[in-house]
Amino acid sequence: MEEYGGGDLLSEAMGSAARVVVVEDCVEAPGAFVLHLLLKRALASGGAAAFLALAQPFSHYDRVLRKMGCNLSLHRRNERLHFFELLGFPGGAREGTIADRFVQLYNEIQRLVEANRTGENAGQFTVIIDDASLLEIVALGSVNDVLDFLHYCFALTSEMNCTLVVLIHEDIYADEENIGLLLHLRYIADLVIKAAPLSTGLAADVHGQLSVVNKGTFGEQRAKAQKVWNFHFKVKENGADFFYPGTRH
Amino acid sequence: MAAAGGRTLGRSSFSRATSNPVASSSGAAGVRIGPNGAAFVSSGIPDLDRILGGGFLLGSVVMIMEDADAPHHLLLLRCFMSQGVVHKQPLLFSGAMKEPRLFLGTLPAPVSSSKEDGRHRAMGAAASSDGRANDEGLRIAWQYKKYFGDDSRAEHKDNKQEFSNDFDLRKPLERHLLNGQNIECVSIQDADTLSSLQDCCSAFLSKLPRKDGGSLTAGRIAIQSLCAPQCRYFEKDWDMVSFIRSLKAMVRSSNSVAVITFPSTVLSNSFCKRWQHLADTLLSIKAIPDEDKDLAKLLTGYQDMVGFLHVHKVAQTNSQVPVILEASTLSLKLRKRRLLVLERLNQAPVDGSTGPSSAASSSCSSQGSQLDF
Numbered sequence: 060m061e062e063y064g065g066g067d068l069l070s071e072a073m074g075s076a077a078r079v080v081v082v083e084d085c086v087e088a089p090g091a092f093v094l095h096l097l098l099k100r101a102l103a104s105g106g107a108a109a110f111l112a113l114a115q116p117f118s119h120y121d122r123v124l125r126k127m128g129c130n131l132s133l134h135r136r137n138e139r140l141h142f143f144e145l146l147g148f149p150g151g152a153r154e155g156t157i158a159d160r161f162v163q164l165y166n167e168i169q170r171l172v173e174a175n176r177t178g179e180n181a182g183q184f185t186v187i188i189d190d191a192s193l194l195e196i197v198a199l200g201s202v203n204d205v206l207d208f209l210h211y212c213f214a215l216t217s218e219m220n221c222t223l224v225v226l227i228h229e230d231i232y233a234d235e236e237n238i239g240l241l242l243h244l245r246y247i248a249d250l251v252i253k254a255a256p257l258s259t260g261l262a263a264d265v266h267g268q269l270s271v272v273n274k275g276t277f278g279e280q281r282a283k284a285q286k287v288w289n290f291h292f293k294v295k296e297n298g299a300d301f302f303y304p305g306t307r308h
Numbered sequence: 309m310a311a312a313g314g315r316t317l318g319r320s321s322f323s324r325a326t327s328n329p330v331a332s333s334s335g336a337a338g339v340r341i342g343p344n345g346a347a348f349v350s351s352g353i354p355d356l357d358r359i360l361g362g363g364f365l366l367g368s369v370v371m372i373m374e375d376a377d378a379p380h381h382l383l384l385l386r387c388f389m390s391q392g393v394v395h396k397q398p399l400l401f402s403g404a405m406k407e408p409r410l411f412l413g414t415l416p417a418p419v420s421s422s423k424e425d426g427r428h429r430a431m432g433a434a435a436s437s438d439g440r441a442n443d444e445g446l447r448i449a450w451q452y453k454k455y456f457g458d459d460s461r462a463e464h465k466d467n468k469q470e471f472s473n474d475f476d477l478r479k480p481l482e483r484h485l486l487n488g489q490n491i492e493c494v495s496i497q498d499a500d501t502l503s504s505l506q507d508c509c510s511a512f513l514s515k516l517p518r519k520d521g522g523s524l525t526a527g528r529i530a531i532q533s534l535c536a537p538q539c540r541y542f543e544k545d546w547d548m549v550s551f552i553r554s555l556k557a558m559v560r561s562s563n564s565v566a567v568i569t570f571p572s573t574v575l576s577n578s579f580c581k582r583w584q585h586l587a588d589t590l591l592s593i594k595a596i597p598d599e600d601k602d603l604a605k606l607l608t609g610y611q612d613m614v615g616f617l618h619v620h621k622v623a624q625t626n627s628q629v630p631v632i633l634e635a636s637t638l639s640l641k642l643r644k645r646r647l648l649v650l651e652r653l654n655q656a657p658v659d660g661s662t663g664p665s666s667a668a669s670s671s672c673s674s675q676g677s678q679l680d681f
Binding site: 092 | 344345545546547549550553554556557558560561576577578581582584585590620621625626627628629630632633636
């Protein structure tokens, strides 16, 4: 958490060794702000990032991150941020075409990761996907293609020492039948960050609650580390506040 | 500005002082510039514009979840379309009906006639300065302000004449307005796939490229009952979400708003959630039964109410802070059977033991839980 320079609850809960971070959210409590924070941290710590944006155009992220003190346009020009504008990503009408598109996309990411490793500033590389359920829509419901793609990205984390951050809308998978994608993501995750609304309803001072489950705490040094964290959050323009319930007035 | 999280738009003391002059000088009718580089068009209901912090955001997809039994969503859709016609904005309408053009005949007319409208516009400056002076005078007697509700409302209307109109739901829109416009109608009832609608939308939106600054012509897309069971593509759930995704991508890069109403009950749970996630602004409408004695006792003004409007999500562009409204459930009322207004729910005072003011202040949170939907 030192490298992030933030002493807030979220970085404390996240630790530093998480390779795969899955962010879950729902309609009532959007979790996109966690992605923004993670993107900012990835770039601020001297690393590079690839951002697969299926939910919003670049201008949106640029303006949001600028208010948080991170100039995406500059990072993009310096080739630290590789932004994939996939808002209009063409879906595959026929069998096979979508698999090809995913392979193409993966190849591009892999090329970037390799280039980053051989380059002189060999910092951490982060792949961020916003969001996985839109990937499913792009694939017209072909879960296997999405799973293949995610698995390849996952393989990058162990082979190439990079980090994968995936946002997924958890409430879509509340039904038993189509829970596959969510279960798979939860399985490969070292860290699950889940945003949920307050059970008492909307509030102006507390926007919801985060639960962080840290699964990657096998190492000796983290034997005593806490595994499950629960705290409230409030999203602000320049970041977010994290605090324990009742410690804020 | 950064620390003011959870703000209620348009009400914070940090709102840009120049926003009103900018809006009036932006050139195009019916487009208002807001904070964060946002531009709004009116929903056709002044109350809804105010609640959403300025109106429907240009470049966003608004979804309205229909009530399963009553067609109240059509009220919102009609006001939205009429407002577009009044502002002479291009309009694309698509519905699950044989002759969508017939639906245009049911659009409501603005309350003030066009002649009066012109006079208002001419006197715009005078009226607004007059109104401000009026307001200054009233400041002394602020505690009596509630008794001047109608006055302040009229003044409020004068200022926003350009942006949004009140619509008389019993008076149809004049024919000549409908004929001289670029209004396109598409029927989706007999289509096997949504690709034809998608082509129409992309052709429609290609005429409205996004420009930052300069004069803006905003387009409106209204799609009624996108997933109606009588449509042939009804079974193709993935095609529908894929259509919405591509529509969203197209709308984002153009100068327009798309409003989609859909009967959420015919979708499976997981797809219903997918649709909700795809929406930028998400509203739901619920009708209230005619004679519900309990509700009538609980709420003031029950006799005018036709239903409840619930605001689930408010579109946010270029900002990550969610909009937290004072009240997310609002009553949909027909005033004098013709004007559509939205009001916060007001609990009837209990036997006069508590003052009406305390009842009103507590109504927001308690109502939210009692009327859960």
